[in-house]
Amino acid sequence: MYLKQSASGQRHAAHLRPGESQWAPESDEHKALKERIARAATAAGFEATIEARAPHGRRRTDVLVHGSDVMLGCEPQLSPISLSSVRRRSEISYDDGITPLWTTNDRTATVIDQAPWARIDRMPWRDYLNPDSQMPVRGGVRSLTSIRCTPGTSCNDRKLGVSCTGWNHQFEPVELPGFDDLIVRAAAAELKPLKQPLSRGSVYFWATATDIAEVQIASGSALVATVGQAPPATPIGPASVRGGGEDCTYGDVVFEIATPRRPRGTDMAVPVQRSAEATAREARAAANLEALLVEISYRGGHLTGEPIRTSSRQPGCVGWLLPTPSGPVELLIPDTDLADLHRTSLLAPLLYIDGEPWWWYPMIGRLTARTI
Known part of the structure; x- marks a missing residue:
């Protein structure tokens, strides 16, 4: 005024x-x-x-x-x-x-x-x-986007009056x-x-x-x-x-x-809060990501920061941005239970690295090379 x-x-x-x-x-x-x-x-x-x-x-x-x-x-x-x-x-x-x-x-x-x-x-x-x-x-x-809710950070879930889910979901400019x-x-x-x-x-x-x-x-x-x-x-x-x-x-x-x-x-x-269906998909995809990071760590690889959740451009996949020593890597990981996918076929393209389809085991070697 x-x-x-x-x-x-x-x-x-x-x-x-x-x-x-x-x-x-x-x-x-x-x-x-x-x-x-x-x-x-x-x-x-x-x-x-x-x-x-x-x-x-x-x-x-x-x-x-x-x-x-x-x-x-x-x-x-x-x-x-x-x-x-x-x-x-x-x-x-x-x-x-x-x-x-x-x-x-x-x-x-x-x-x-x-x-x-x-x-x-x-x-x-x-x-x-x-x-x-x-x-x-x-x-x-x-x-x-979604980022891990870690001790010392501001919890978006608590801001919205609900229990912490372990992730901060938010719209960023x-x-x-x-x-x-x-x-x-x-x-x-x-x-x-x-x-x-x-x-x-x-x-x-x-x-x-x-x-x-x-x-x-x-x-x-x-x-x-x-x-x-x-x-x-x-x-x-x-x-x-x-x-x-x-x-x-x-x-x-x-x-x-x-x-x-x-x-x-x-x-x-x-x-914001994700819907119940999206939350279940997020949990399955997060478990798959954890399994992937364990494999990479076992082979001597490491990330330079926390993974960042990004938009899902591929149906059935969840987008992540992995900070690595050689630069950020865009990863699309399946939101289906990994055991079910393995029972279906080990040769099926499971995820995408920088837009390129990869299978599970060759993908681990590819990502490990980027994280060493």
Whole structure:
């Protein structure tokens, strides 16, 4: 909030800084981003409509993408906007069956964490239109990871009020190499929006459908799924009446008293709980990993740190990142009981090392060589 003073000397609070307006004329950068989004969607086979107006007249979506079982309302928001406007416009989109995707190039933007969002770099409008410009997504996307809960660390399970399972499951921020990839994957429902209640407020972010299937989702059929249950609501006190009547005095600015804007968003991990089925799969895969590490240790190999759980890109496998003396190794290990797999066939490809399929015993030798 900012303190403003009108020409009559009366002071009042305002959401935007003096000179900022959410109704400013459309910039060249904004037009270029709308064109970029529409091109990316149509190139992937989706229908895209620029300036899509709702019949009821309460919504005008910058770019409406007709995706796979999802309507994606893309809103490039490069100018300041009040939090109330973000929430109001998002609710209208939800009511119309549209999932909003707010895009900003400002680390201090109001949309960050307040609705499904993405942050890109500031660029000249020509770069936004240049198909060779990758436009990496710097914020708004997270990936599900798991790390061992060891003595001295903060236990995510206890934060959520449950018994410790021995692992910390959490969504951590990741970057996407290209903005077009975000649009296409969101339209294809490969990326979906999540809302995570925290001790203070909530955060919104995008995650893969595979990661979302692994965690406990609150009941309901909202377009934006909620991870876990929301904290008790805090009662809101009565609104104070602004001096000088109820007429809006926006624009009658003489001076401001305001602190510098700070970057929004958090890089902290968002703790979650895995579903019962996913937890059972995790336990079997963890047992297989332990058996693998025992074999490697017996042969003189060692890791330089704790294994890190990563996304599962292969059905029936669990992803791990193993820190080794020769560098990190991506490992996909089966989530089926190892004894059952051995009874089936010792020659069946059991896991993947850096994307390459391997059998159990040759794989042990391969990993041992990387860990010595």
